[in-house]
Amino acid sequence: MKNIIRVSTKKELAAFIDFPHELYANDTNYVPELFIAQRDLLSPGKHPFHEHSEIQLFLAYEEDKIVGRIAAINNTNHNKLYNTKEGFFGFFDAVNDHEVVSLLMDAVKDWLSTKGFNKILGPVNLSTNETCGLLIEGFDGPPVAMMPYNAAYYLQRLEQLGFVKNVDLRAYRYTTGNYSERSVKLLDKIEERLQRNDIVIRKINMKNFNADKEAIREVYNKAWDKNLGFVPMTDKEFDYTAKDLKLILDPDFCILAEQKGKIVGFALAIPDINQIQIKIKRGRLFPTGLIKLLTGKKKIDGIRILLLGVIDGYRKMGIEACLYGNIIKSFSAKKMKYAEASWTLEHNDMINRPIEDIGGVLYRKYRILEKAI
Known part of the structure; x- marks a missing residue:
């Protein structure tokens, strides 16, 4: 049985931050984010993003095991600047399971829909001023500082749900x-x-x-x-x-x-x-x-x-x-x-x-x- 919960406690927040460590335990290219930095980034009262915008974190469970995570993001300044009704998803990680990814995205869609948004963009963690983008080419080594990393199957899973390209970002070496x-x-x-x-x-x-x-x-x-x-x-x-x-x-x-x-x-x-x-x-x-x-x-x-x-x-x-x-x-x-x-x-x-x-x-x-x- 798979289900989604809203993160609401410090214990759940710690579990949200720690989930990628379990997911990528056998991936030698994975770089763990510093816990204290992630905690502050995601906590109202710690990072100034939360003074003008809001997020909701979700965890996916299968029985009592975490199998995915995601954040729904309402970037108020973005929508004011561009006069749009766009919501974002970020901090997305999940096992290679279509149902899990679908449940996570449904949770984001439902949360954003209640606020009148008509489009989802991502992954963006929390805005383009922080890490963003889904890695689609270049899985042959660890990411460099302040760049994202994800498993190769993420793109296929998201495309199966109807996500399409908005724009590609480049990294040169x-x-x-x-x-x-x-x-x-x-x-x-x-x-x-x-x-x-x-x-x-x-x-x-x-x-x-x-x-x-x-x-x-x-x-x-x-x-x-x-x-x-x-x-x-x-x-x-x-x-x-x-x-x-x-x-x-x-x-x-x-x-x-x-x-x-x-x-x-x-x-x-x-x-x-x-x-x-x-x-x-x-x-x-x-x-x-x-x-x-x-x-x-x-x-x-x-x-x-x-x-x-x-x-x-x-x-x-x-x-x-x-x-x-x-x-x-x-x-x-x-x-x-x-x-x-x-x-x-x-x-x-x-x-x-x-x-x-x-x-x-x-x-x-x-x-x-x-x-x-």
């Missing part, structure tokens, strides 16, 4: 020796041309972090304004994210484009912390996880190029290529083994072309799905 040295060297000439327009490329100033952070916030919320489903972060959401990222930030991998004191673009790469998290059992920092985290940071030899944005009016000037190129230069100087640039929209040639020109190889794809209610 650089490895030592496979990026274009020639393209990187050409960046010096592009930077010289930019300087004639009073645009300089520089690293973030950690001594003036708060001022640079505020400038980056403005660029972030402007540069992605036309991307699919993007919703600007609230001030509290941005501060929450910046506080977390600062803990692992390397200024060599946070590059800004500035014109006469105004930040017009930036790129950010972070260490692939998943190299450590994959060794932290069930995502628990205690008793040994914290030690692994602290002692393992210096051994990380990969990065994820997490963000790159240039505001309107400064695009197609070569700034995007210079931002990427400076990160790849640091990647090379630090003798790192790989860099992933992710994610980008499949049709965003303005970003994808510079990545490919410098030697990025498309190696993973993720998909946002949709279905009418």
Whole structure:
């Protein structure tokens, strides 16, 4: 007998967070999320997303065993911005069973229907400012930092329920020796041309972090304004994210484009912390996880190029290529083994072309799905 329950207690929330550990117990590519981070992300009063929107978590049981989980998400800011009636699903994991997946999606559909929504999109955890997308190509290794992972059968199960492609997201990979040295060297000439327009490329100033952070916030919320489903972060959401990222930030991998004191673009790469998290059992920092985290940071030899944005009016000037190129230069100087640039929209040639020109190889794809209610 299979049934669905609404998560309403701390014990059920812990079970919701822990279910993927059981599901992927024999999958060597699975990286457990940190329990404390997931708990805060999903808890009203902890993460600022819940100040303007709402979620409902569900667990699927077969007898007394958990066989699936999912979140129904009402992103109020998304629907206000786009004047839509779209709901989302996220934090989706399930055994390879059509009935289980169907029950989970029915629970989401019913919850969203009561709020007047006419479409379901996902997976999105909680918005496009967090992890999103269903892995559909590239199951040959662990995900990098802050990227999702799922079993290969997920796509088929969701398509069986009538979900169709909304858009694909891309991940590119650089490895030592496979990026274009020639393209990187050409960046010096592009930077010289930019300087004639009073645009300089520089690293973030950690001594003036708060001022640079505020400038980056403005660029972030402007540069992605036309991307699919993007919703600007609230001030509290941005501060929450910046506080977390600062803990692992390397200024060599946070590059800004500035014109006469105004930040017009930036790129950010972070260490692939998943190299450590994959060794932290069930995502628990205690008793040994914290030690692994602290002692393992210096051994990380990969990065994820997490963000790159240039505001309107400064695009197609070569700034995007210079931002990427400076990160790849640091990647090379630090003798790192790989860099992933992710994610980008499949049709965003303005970003994808510079990545490919410098030697990025498309190696993973993720998909946002949709279905009418």
